[in-house]
Amino acid sequence: MNEKNSNKVLNVRKLTTVFHNGNEVTTAVHQVYFDLYKGEMLGIVGESGSGKSVTAYSILQLLNSKKSEITGSVLFQAQDEFTEMLALREEEMRGYRGKKIALIFQEPMSSLNPTMKCGKQVDEMLELHTSLNASQRKAKILELFSKVKLPEPERIYNSYPHLLSGGQIQRVVIAMAVSSNPEIIIADEPTTALDVTVQKEILDLLIALRKEIDTSIIFISHDLQLVRKFCDRIIVMHRGKIVEKGTTKEIFESPQQAYTKGLIACRPQGNFDKARLPTVEDYITQVDPQQQKTYDPNFGEVVLEVKGVKKYYVSKKNWYGRAIEFTKAVDDVSFYIKEREILGIVGESGCGKSTLGKLIGRIIEPDQGDILFNGDNIFSYKNEKLKAYRRACQLIFQDPYGSLNPRMKIGDAILEPILCHKLMSKSKGKDYVNELLLKTGLSESHYQRYPHEFSGGQRQRIAIARALAVKPKLLLCDECISALDVSVQAQIINLLLDLRESEGLSIFFIAHDLAAVRFISDRILVMNNGKVVESGDAVAIYENPTHPYTQKLIESIL
16 A cells, blocks of 8 residues: 555645536536556546536646635655645746646647647647757657647648648647656546547547656546547536546446446447447435337338438639539438438538438538438429428537527527427417427526526527427438537437427438437438448448448547
């Protein structure tokens, strides 16, 4: 035990963080205790609002000092150095942030300056924390970019963040984090919005770097299954408190708390055959409403049929301005969807899923091919007929906050399309909005609130309620669960299944998570480079994939 204590790099005791907003006081982190050891990967898991990120930001004093109060003890121990982090002044903290304790943020694009080239941003870190000259720093940055497996390091060095993919941007952020060989790396949801294959690559990279530079990692996530493969120990947080902690084996093989059991169970597993996903609330209230999932091949008539659709974008022109190279976003795709059927579309970013959804929603026009709705080509629709189609085909976007007007109360946002399509009077419309709020798991009291007053899961329910307001026949769900907690994902998936039954909806479900798609879908299309590489029954594809790309996606599920 003494040897273990000598390898301790962080000692957190009674850490409490309180936010002050006028007369309102919120305790975000309450009496948190934990230790971090040299070379260890410690997972901190819990739903949004559980206090995970606030704990990390409290350690580095990255919170607004005028609106927050941090108490307790955070003792940093490294190479016979013992520093009480909470006692440091702001100018002293700068010597620790980045150099000794690095932070990888959840959203890499927002953590990089969009007006600066990637190489320059890493150069700033090295210039601040090392004595290297300009040429030595550039050589070091190119070496770091190679180390994090970025293609063409010189090109990345001279590129702005918007020119890179999400996975590439996250690798730049990781290169920045390890540039000064920190004692501790805090990774705050670093893979949440990434594809499963990129997710696995990023986590494998963090593990390799941990061994190479002998650092400790605090890995923050809402997904217990994700941390299972990589973390040595796990801390489970709920409402600002630690409710359970132990080795990864202990947490997964014998969880003690109902909350932990719910987090483990609510992510769909490959062999899960129940009709509904369990939620955290089910475990807390000890409710088991599940029945066996049954597959009904006898759906209604074909609602939508896609025939040989192509959509190309010009990627290169010659001196005369003529296109000579194209990006084939959607390349000769054909399929159908029937009444009450859920069709899942899965693939990595850039495979053409969202472009296909935009074509079906008539947001963009194809270069070739037809899309038939009830036998009619939607690209022949104009004026009132087009308006009627857009009422019948509703979209639910990935980012519910970005799709809602922040200055409009959510009741009015749901009422707006009802009035636009002249479906009913304003007074009857308001009553119908209240029905929709109840149907989607909200309450009538929410009518007068603004989008920022809701959680991510609640905002997604609002977006679903707004889509249902015009009584559509087809829902296009474009990555509508990818940025949500696994527990909230389970709630949204269950809601969509309920609505399919009660409203008779057909659902076009786009996602990069094959486990979630497999659970909710009746059939699956797997897309890669604009083409459908495999299609068929959801369970059959998941259990017996025939295409190498599908096999790769399944192997990447953690």
